Amino acid sequence: MPADIQAILDQLRIVDTERERRHASPALAQAVQRVKHYQQLRFSHTYVDLLASERYGAAARFFLDDLYGPRDFTERDQQFARVVPALVRLFPQDIVETVYTLAELHALSEQLDSTMASYLVDTDIGAMGYLRAWQRSGSAAARERQIALTLEIGATLDRLTRKPLLRRTLHLMRGPARAAGLADLQRFLEHGFDTFKAMGGAAAFLDLVGARERALAGALFDAPEEPVGVPGETTDVRLAKALGQLP
Numbered sequence: 001m002p003a004d005i006q007a008i009l010d011q012l013r014i015v016d017t018e019r020e021r022r023h024a025s026p027a028l029a030q031a032v033q034r035v036k037h038y039q040q041l042r043f044s045h046t047y048v049d050l051l052a053s054e055r056y057g058a059a060a061r062f063f064l065d066d067l068y069g070p071r072d073f074t075e076r077d078q079q080f081a082r083v084v085p086a087l088v089r090l091f092p093q094d095i096v097e098t099v100y101t102l103a104e105l106h107a108l109s110e111q112l113d114s115t116m117a118s119y120l121v122d123t124d125i126g127a128m129g130y131l132r133a134w135q136r137s138g139s140a141a142a143r144e145r146q147i148a149l150t151l152e153i154g155a156t157l158d159r160l161t162r163k164p165l166l167r168r169t170l171h172l173m174r175g176p177a178r179a180a181g182l183a184d185l186q187r188f189l190e191h192g193f194d195t196f197k198a199m200g201g202a203a204a205f206l207d208l209v210g211a212r213e214r215a216l217a218g219a220l221f222d223a224p225e226e227p228v229g230v231p232g233e234t235t236d237v238r239l240a241k242a243l244g245q246l247p
Contacts (some may be wrong), residue, residue: 008084008096011103018110032116035133036247039113040064045247046212056205059154062195063209064232065199066188067105067150094163095189098156103159105149108225112138112146127246134220143221147213157192158202 022029043064050060066219088096115137120129174186195200223242 005084005088008088008100008103011100011107012084015103015110018107018114021114025121026221027121028114029123030115031123032113034125035117035120035130037114038130041247042130046216046245048207050205050208055199058195059199059202059205063150063154067153067193080196084136092238094156094160098153098160098189099185101149101152101156103148105153108142110147112142127243130246131220131223131242135223140217143217144214147210147217148244150213151210153192153207154196154202154209157196158199160193161197219245 022032047060047064050056051064053060062074091099116130116133119133119136123129125133178186200206219238223239224236
């Protein structure tokens with residue numbers, strides 16, 4: 001959908017709702033942080049080769065730290081909510097559309113994290129616990145949307161690197177962005193832009209990410225409950241496949 005002030009604010013309000021839900025339940029808030037930390041470990045596990053790659057390492061790290069990590073974005077989001085009108089007015093439409101996609105991904109991920117965490121309150125997270133919480137909390141459509149939004153951000157950043165004027169515009173925006181309270185957004189955009197520019201084409205990288213994320217989601221949804229048998233052992237191929245993709 002076309003990004004405008006209200007569309008971005010609607011996504012930020014979803015994030016606020018999730019924060020209020022966690023504020024009302026410290027146990028849930030702690031469980032959410034455990035889920036986020038585990039997901040960061042999972043990303044490192046899934047992309048150990050890309051993180052070590054000279055060409056793709058920086059982009060994989062960007063995804064890990066800026067899209068998958070457990071960082072607290074409360075202050076950034078509050079700044080965004082206050083200055084969204086300035087954002088829409090000051091930044092080129094390509095950037096505004098990217099911010100909307102980022103806000104939608106942020107909102108969806110926070111909803112999914114809260115729901116998963118509700119099944120893991122006061123519980124250490126291991127592979128089996130994560131798998132069961134995944135199955136109980138999310139629809140395949142929501143997970144596919146999460147993957148698609150992540151890839152869309154990467155594809156947009158890759159496309160924007162082919163617009164040299166836009167990079168110069170971003171550089172010139174540093175002062176106005178800082179004055180408008182958008183310094184965090186400015187850093188995110190410049191970091192993403194420079195990271196994808198240095199990669200020299202992101203198609204192969206994004207294809208790998210998409211294939212692996214969809215394979216993981218499919219395996220987690222397809223896995224049955226752990227069969228009865230010797231504790232700690234399983235002979236179910238689908239369950240073994242799913243657990244093998246988790247740290």
